[in-house]
Amino acid sequence: GDSVxxxxxxxxxTEGLPVMLNCTYxxxxxxxxxxxxxxxxxAPKLLLKSFxxxxxxxxxxxxxxLHKSSSSFHLQKSSAQLSDSALYYCALRLSNxxxxxxxFGKGTSLTVIP
Amino acid sequence: xxxxIQTPRHKVTGKGQEATLWCEPISGHSAVFWYxxxxxxxxxxxxxxRNQAPIDDSGxxxxxxxxxxxxxxxxxxxxxxxxxxxSAVYLCASSLASQNTLYFGAGTRLSVL
Numbered sequence: 689g690d691s692v693x694x695x696x697x698x699x700x701x702t703e704g705l706p707v708m709l710n711c712t713y714x715x716x717x718x719x720x721x722x723x724x725x726x727x728x729x730x731a732p733k734l735l736l737k738s739f740x741x742x743x744x745x746x747x748x749x750x751x752x753x754l755h756k757s758s759s760s761f762h763l764q765k766s767s768a769q770l771s772d773s774a775l776y777y778c779a780l781r782l783s784n785x786x787x788x789x790x791x792f793g794k795g796t797s798l799t800v801i802p
Numbered sequence: 803x804x805x806x807i808q809t810p811r812h813k814v815t816g817k818g819q820e821a822t823l824w825c826e827p828i829s830g831h832s833a834v835f836w837y838x839x840x841x842x843x844x845x846x847x848x849x850x851x852r853n854q855a856p857i858d859d860s861g862x863x864x865x866x867x868x869x870x871x872x873x874x875x876x877x878x879x880x881x882x883x884x885x886x887x888x889s890a891v892y893l894c895a896s897s898l899a900s901q902n903t904l905y906f907g908a909g910t911r912l913s914v915l
Contacts, residue, residue, distance in 0.1 A: 694844075722902070731805075731906040731908045733905075733906065777844065777845055779845075789835075790847070790904055791847065792844055792845035792847070793844060794844030795845065
């Protein structure tokens with residue numbers, strides 16, 4: 689079935705170090721991939737989404753590349769900031785039907801320490 | 803634009819009682835989703851409406867959970883005979899049919915004692 693796997697439940701990093709949060713997926717169709725971020729006591733909100741033309745999406749210093757060969761959409765940032773501490777969800781949406789369901793991974797909690 | 807509005811923000815019920823959660827999607831959004839959020843399972847899909855019609859309820863525990871969307875401005879999620887394992891944050895999200903973006907509400911934290 690269609691699913692998303694985030695292998696790390698908890699990640700703790702020192703400020704200034706690079707960030708990489710893993711996301712792999714299984715999909716019967718060519719999917720759209722997303723990263724959502726949820727700060728403490730806030731609603732999840734969209735951080736990044738994949739493009740159909742293989743451009744690399746970027747936002748707030750974060751970027752992710754959709755690799756269909758490895759079914760991955762890892763989230764990366766060159767230098768972690770304290771304000772990046774949050775819960776990050778990778779999500780998948782099936783694209784070749786009118787069906788609009790979004791499948792989410794279990795999330796990765798990122799804590800950035802000074 | 804007030805965003806997706808969920809009420810109440812917190813609800814405490816006793817085991818066996820009923821809980822009704824409300825969601826007002828962003829005006830003009832034709833798709834409404836319900837998710838359950840826990841630390842262990844993350845964001846679990848429950849159900850989805852498009853233009854008020856139920857499209858997929860495959861994530862709903864069948865016996866005690868039900869959802870309706872009687873008009874385009876609100877949806878409800880009802881849990882009958884609540885159990886402690888129902889304790890979670892219930893998130894509602896809406897989107898435009900033409901967009902690939904979900905807009906989430908702040909959620910309702912349900913605590914079943």
